Amino acid sequence: MLFFQAIFVVTSALTATCMTIKSQDAQTNIEKRQSxxxxxxxxxxxxxxxxxxxxxxxxxxxxxxxxxxxxxxxxxxxxxxxxxxxxxxxxxxxxxxxxxxxxxxxxxxxxxxxxxxxxxxxxxxxGGGSSTTPPNTSNPSKSGKRGITYDSNNVHGDSTYGNMLKGYSKITWGYDWGFKSNGLDSSIEFVPMLWGLPKIMDQNWVSAVQTAKSILGFNEPDLTYEQSSNMLPEAAAAGYKSYIEQFKGQVRIGGPGVLWNNWNSWSSGGSYNSRTWTQYFLGNCTSCHIDFAAIHYYQDCEPSSGQSGSDWFISNVTNAHETLKLPIWITEFQCYGSDAQQAAFLRKVLPWLDAQDFVERYSYFGVFPGFLLDAAGTALSLAGQAYVS
Missing domain, CATH: 3.50.4 (Hepatocyte Growth Factor)
Known part of the structure; x- marks a missing residue:
């Protein structure tokens, strides 16, 4: 999800009411995929x-x-x-x-x-299909979890905003929804993404993978708005087999980045939610090598129901791990609220994320003016200060 779409699209796709998570019966496809x-x-x-x-x-x-x-x-x-x-x-x-x-x-x-x-x-x-970490790659959770989402939507057309967070010891990796880093500082590990389904293999994608340790797959294929990759589970599975599976053993491979808290709404597949979309994807991709699940989360910092926004986030991340039986990367997450409310939210959830072994990496949305940067894009916002602390 790109920053100029985040507020308008996600709030229209989700209800603002928080509820206790109802565990979905996704285990059949997960377990069968392992055997x-x-x-x-x-x-x-x-x-x-x-x-x-x-x-x-x-x-x-x-x-x-x-x-x-x-x-x-x-x-x-x-x-x-x-x-x-x-x-x-x-x-x-x-x-x-x-x-x-x-x-x-x-x-x-x-x-x-x-x-x-x-x-x-x-x-x-x-007797196959389960995924193991390639021996030539390291577990990111042991070398720093906190990352950045950035893009080149600035006057320089490069990673100027992303590089504003270099030098902070807890910021170790980043991505920009593509497979070109656009000048991200070498002190921050760049993770390339194949955003959507190409018509043919892009050699620039192949080249980007050669220098990567991990790669990310399709961006929100479970959603239908303009900035999502919007595809049926079957098409996404076929795309993984054609354009991502070939790199198993060379890099760590992430699953599609899905909006995990979209559990009571529609998906690109129709009248079933993003969790069911993921189940169908895995059912069509039983032999696919996936090292970690990538999820997104967007919700109010202080939900009108009175439920704690941080508790709601934690329960969603925990549910993703319990359901998918994979390490978790939260490649996009944000709570909707004021700068001070977002900073308070981060101070609550960051220690929890750092303490969970199953959470390998996470990235708050995002390094843009009015988000982790101030409105002018010249300094960290309150949320940005909390994120790098």
Whole structure:
């Protein structure tokens, strides 16, 4: 989310009323992702099936339901076909092999997933898919968590604002929603982002990854406003496989940056929220290598309900970790209020963030005039002073 959109867009997308978090049933896709690996689209011939044992699935067909049924029946391969069939086996046989296309039928139980097609299997193999940290990268939580969001929207067209926070020992990393640092000081680790879905592989993106330790994926693909990347979970998963997955083992890979506290509203996928969007993304990306989850948070500093804004933030971050079972980066967060209210909020939540092992990194929104900088953009605001302290 860019700074000139933050106030107007998020407040219109969310209700101002804070409520106790209702845990969503996202565990099926999370747990299945740890034990099943997508092997792609495969041919299937009725006269010589690739997987020979049909099984029933509880409820309407999903890839996760088929995997569970095949696992319960003792098979190590699962495949969905025609949107509503589930087939199992211990290998793909009878000359069937990878298909370039044809797995284009939505699952009857989840239209955000593809369940094969005519004579095509969306195929999975058990025993893979979980992600581990590459051995050549370090855990950021051990080397500094606090970061900056900045952009080049200034008279110089560079990282002038971001560089105003260099020299503060707690500021260790930063990003600008792109894969060019635009002159960020070398004392601050730059983390490139692939903001949205490209039409072809951008070699500038490839080059940026070569010097990075970590990379960020799509920016708010779960939302539909102009400054979000706005895509269906299936499209986001395909994009990860095409443009991000190839860098596993080379850098640490973050999941899509989703607005985690958008739990009672719509998403880019339709009438389900951002947490469900994330569940569908993972269901379509079971083999994707993801080292950490990236979440966003926007809400009032002092909610009208009387609930503590800092408590509400903490409960959302905790819920993301408990749900996704991954280390957490809060790549955007802000409370809506006066400069003094934001400073008070930060003084409450920063010690908690620094104390949580599962929180690897975080970045308050953002290094711009009227936010962490004063209105003139020449000095730190009260919130900025609290953030660097």
């Amino acid at each position: 099943w690996t997508s092997i792609g689209c495969y041919t299937d011939n009725v006269s010589g099936r690739g997987l020979t044992t049909p099984v029933s699935v509880s409820g309407a067909m999903t890839n996760e339901g088929c995997q569970a049924s095949c696992s319960a029946a003792g098979f190590s391969y699962a495949g969905t076909e025609y949107g509503g069939e589930c087939w199992c086996g211990n290998s793909i046989i009878n000359g069937n092999g990878p298909a370039a296309d044809g797995c284009n039928m939505a699952c009857k139980g989840n239209n955000a997933e593809m369940c094969g097609g005519p004579n095509r299997l969306t195929a999975f193999q058990s």
